[in-house]
Amino acid sequence: MVTVLKQLKYAFTLMFHPFDGFWDLKHEKRGSLTAALIIVGLLCVQQIFKTQFTGFIYNPEYDGVSLNVLKEIAIVLGTFLLWCVANWSLTTLMNGEGSFKDIVMASAYAMAPFFIIGFPLIFLSNIMSEDYESFYYLLLYISIGWSALLMVSSVLVIHQYTLGKTILTTVLIVVAMAVIIFLLLLFFNLISQMVGFITGLYWEISLRFF
């Protein structure tokens, strides 16, 4: 328990020293998969809280009752998994040195600023009037930008790429994510058509002969 807490606290060190941080994460075992999964869990909680408890001014569309917890969790897990899978499948082809476990760990730790700034912001947004709108969005964009930079540096350190290759790989990962989504949609569409065909066939036969 104490070790997991220590591993979680490592996220703070990593935020400010990304290059050393990711290196130590992989080689010095300063973090763990458990801690990484806890961070992902926290991100899910943050997403749920964000939908439900963001102040009215910053979330006027939400009616206060139509929250779907499973949907919010699926959004976070889905995006995270999509990134990790696309990252892994691309970097194995491009001589990346990180394993899937490394990628999951590094990506989760990279999301730390998004949680650390974003989570308190949810509650702050309830007492921020429209005058503070710019501060709200400033903090939000800082959290997103910081996490994005950490993500890129995680690719650099985990796979031991040069800077140019890192940028190229990051762009390609995003493209790969789009391709995966496309393939999934295609797959589901074809499956549903096939299911429709088979059920149709079943009904035709059963109505004709029985």
Add this chain to the structure above:
Amino acid sequence: MKHRRLTALLLMLLLCAALGASSFALVPHRGYSYDNNGIATAAPIPYSFEQEVNGVDYGIGAFTSAADLFVDQDDNIYVLDGKNARVCIFDSDLELVRIIGSAGEGVVGSEISYQGENVTFNAPSGLFVYEHFDKKLLYVADTGNARIVRFDMLGELDKKGSVEEACQPIAAETIYTKPAIDLINENAAYKPLKLVVDRAERMHVVCQTINRGIVKLNPDGSFNSFYGAPEVSYELIEKFWRLISTNEQLARMEHFVPTEYNNIAMDPEGFVWVVTKTIADRYIHDSMKTDYDDTAGRQEHAPVKKINSYGTDITSRTGTYPPVGDIASVTIEYERAGSGVNVLAQMQVLCGTSAFEDITVDEYGCYYIMDSLRHKVFCYDCDGNLLFQFANDGTQFGTFKNPVAIGTFQDDKVIVLDSIDASLMIFKPTDYGARILAAVRAYQQGEYQQSEDLWQEVLKMNSNNMLAYSGVGKALYRSGEYRAAMRYFTIAKNVEYYSKALEEYLHELIGNKFTVVFLVIVGIVLVIWIIKTTKQFRSFLRNGVKKVM
């Protein structure tokens, strides 16, 4: 036995007749209002038809091509009867008091004299009554004769009673002929269509074929200036296409000329309101999508504008949608008879924005605009919130064939002049409409408690009315109940006022204690920092530099 059966039949017939009579009270149009997503939701009927006034009933012959309508401060109704070349004036009890002008033989009317000569209107199309202190002047835009004729109405409206008395000859006070305008061709036609007169007796005239804006004439009839012409703006892509087109192509393209206004009105504060229906739908839709975060609410292509004397658009458009009448495409939810149960279905109707023919502004800044496309009347409050809409096209009582002018009458009634139906139609507010109007007025007069009560009553009649939630919220906000106000603004999705209420609420909560709260936070941070540094300092003393680093 036989008799009894007959009696039963008769009774049934009577019942049917009674039911038929009660269906007279049904209104031949549907009420709806728009929610925050632009979806039309069912709403109670705000106005119902009360009475029709036509010339035949007064024995003065039917109105023919009636063109304009004006209601003065004493609720006298002036009807401009275009083809008969006369102005018929009715008082607030709808009795005929005066007829000015006549097209000639066979038309009931009076003779007009001016400096010893007979004057006849030729296709007049606009009129205005100037009332200031004890002056009462009637201006008629005599379009066909290219002039404006002015009458002094003092003492003219006391002749109550017979048609003969109403048809006494009258002398025109002044006739303003075509002014010398440097900026337009001398031979160009001058066709004054509609006009208003400001407090300084300057005439603001909308002229046919002049698209430089409103023509402002001095009290002596000489030209003063043009103002209020809408700016013509190209989009970048259009500029590009124009750049690469040949001259032949350019000639075939749409010409970008400023839109002409088709009507003008003056509100009690003396500001000029104009409406136009020549803006293409797509431009209106585009400018509806503009970001309303900047509270000026500027709308580039606005069919309705309140303009100041420089011609700047100063309309307040703080509503969810700007005042454009019907919103582009509308989804109406209705109950359809399904098998056994009624199912909720959706229907897309009414595509395209409204075409505004006339506008009238009441004492409280609420304005009624008439849509000549779907023959509806839209009412907005002074901030540009749609209060309600009513009326429809058709041939029943209370529906229009060709509405041309609108006016308010006896505080909250609405009069519409229909030129094909040749009649004035008077509408009176229903309980629902009257409460909305009363709530808006109470709020403007600072009667916040009363306004809140009225909006609550409106909500009981129509819980879809987002404006009512906002209204209750605003009244609560003004009376200092910020927490409750915030709840109502959340329902109405009124971010602007929610933010205001939140600020006040926090201020109330923290108030003067802000300094204390701030100092406590700073103190906590300081204590944590001191503890941390002493820890490091101690371990430095114990283990030397290496461990700390």
